[in-house]
Amino acid sequence: MRALHTSDWHVGRTFHGADLLADQEFVLDRLAAVVADESVDVVLVSGDVYDRAVPSAEAVRVATTALGKIREAGAQLVITPGNHDSAARLGAFEEFAAAGGLHLRTRVDRLHEPILLADEHGPVACYGIPYLEPEPARHALGVPEAKGHTGVLTEAMRRIREDLARRPPGTRSVVLAHAFVTGGAGSDSERTIAVGGVEQVPGSVFDGVDYVALGHLHGPQRLAEHLRYSGSPLAYSFSEATHRKSVWLVDFDARGLAEVRRHELPVPRRLATLTGRLGELLEDPAHAEREDDYLSVTLTDTVRPVDAMRKLRDRFPHAVHLDWQPEGGAGSAALRYAAQTKGRSDEQIAHSFLADCRGAEPNDRERVLLRTALETAGKGENP
Numbered sequence: 001m002r003a004l005h006t007s008d009w010h011v012g013r014t015f016h017g018a019d020l021l022a023d024q025e026f027v028l029d030r031l032a033a034v035v036a037d038e039s040v041d042v043v044l045v046s047g048d049v050y051d052r053a054v055p056s057a058e059a060v061r062v063a064t065t066a067l068g069k070i071r072e073a074g075a076q077l078v079i080t081p082g083n084h085d086s087a088a089r090l091g092a093f094e095e096f097a098a099a100g101g102l103h104l105r106t107r108v109d110r111l112h113e114p115i116l117l118a119d120e121h122g123p124v125a126c127y128g129i130p131y132l133e134p135e136p137a138r139h140a141l142g143v144p145e146a147k148g149h150t151g152v153l154t155e156a157m158r159r160i161r162e163d164l165a166r167r168p169p170g171t172r173s174v175v176l177a178h179a180f181v182t183g184g185a186g187s188d189s190e191r192t193i194a195v196g197g198v199e200q201v202p203g204s205v206f207d208g209v210d211y212v213a214l215g216h217l218h219g220p221q222r223l224a225e226h227l228r229y230s231g232s233p234l235a236y237s238f239s240e241a242t243h244r245k246s247v248w249l250v251d252f253d254a255r256g257l258a259e260v261r262r263h264e265l266p267v268p269r270r271l272a273t274l275t276g277r278l279g280e281l282l283e284d285p286a287h288a289e290r291e292d293d294y295l296s297v298t299l300t301d302t303v304r305p306v307d308a309m310r311k312l313r314d315r316f317p318h319a320v321h322l323d324w325q326p327e328g329g330a331g332s333a334a335l336r337y338a339a340q341t342k343g344r345s346d347e348q349i350a351h352s353f354l355a356d357c358r359g360a361e362p363n364d365r366e367r368v369l370l371r372t373a374l375e376t377a378g379k380g381e382n383p
Helices: 021-037 057-072 094-099 134-140 148-165 278-283 285-290 308-315 337-341 346-358 364-378
Strands: 002-006 042-046 076-080 102-104 115-119 122-128 172-178 211-215 221-224 227-229 246-253 256-264 271-276 294-299 319-324
Touching: 002 021, 002 211, 021 057, 021 246, 042 172, 042 211, 057 076, 076 122, 076 172, 094 102, 102 122, 122 148, 134 148, 148 172, 211 246, 271 278, 271 285, 278 294, 278 308, 294 308, 308 319, 346 364
Parallel strands: 002 042, 042 076, 076 102, 122 172, 172 211, 211 227, 271 294, 294 319
Antiparallel strands: 002 246, 115 122, 221 227, 246 256
16 A cells, blocks of 8 residues: 655645745645556645635635545545644534545544555554644543643554554554654744643654654654654745655555655745845846745845835845845844933934934934924924
């Protein structure tokens, strides 16, 4: 049997305000092509199908279209919710969906009930652990003494191993889980799941099964041969600019896990960063290859440029993030207001504020405007 492990689609997410639905539709369509080309039997989606608990109608359309194409390509699907999804909404019509090959595992009280698949070697039991928020989960699982993520996942895996022990000898096993496992490397785009300062769980919690398909962390990574994150199919922060987005192709034979291969996904639009003075960035031909990238730009002009983002987008239409770090450090020191305002007039404070904000003292015209505004304010008049 061949499984494809993916997670963290976050359909409906934006990137610094840019709509990503077209990019998501593109890469999920290619994922369906991988299913067909590699003769995948089952696709495992380990949480965060959507970016919000209440996704938009367009996000739902993109996700359901992708699921339909995967099913048409010949694979069944097993899906669990993550910390972004609403388990109740994702699990709607669960029983009806299963008849069409879409298996939703969203209920805590059913996490020990596997989806049973089969190949020429016998059964493969796929267990889906929905994202477990520790406080409600410990009560739902009947272990009020359980502490944090480790406590509730330990109980979840105890139930799964107990069920697996009752299965016929030779039954292979897969677990889908959405968690931060010790040893994994996070990025800037994951929402923290820390409870009481502790969000990580040891990998040993998942011992005793053939493969663990993890979700939550957005970088693809191998923690052990049987314990892996697929990562997100798209980059959702500039900290992921160097990620090679991919899925895992997981093969099982009669003895269990046989082979795991990485399959890279196409990049609809690259991420890049540029640093320099505004005029240089707009004119330097060396930056031509960045004109179609999502860009994070750091300007180093000593004076903050006016309307910089609009000017940048004339050349780089997908510039989405802008920072200003002037050469020489002007404007970067923390303001110590008590010390800087003591014994100074309102006009002097206003001049300093303007200089701190943009790295240049006000000119004569601006000084007149500031003085007039302060005088008007002092008289209690509307300027």
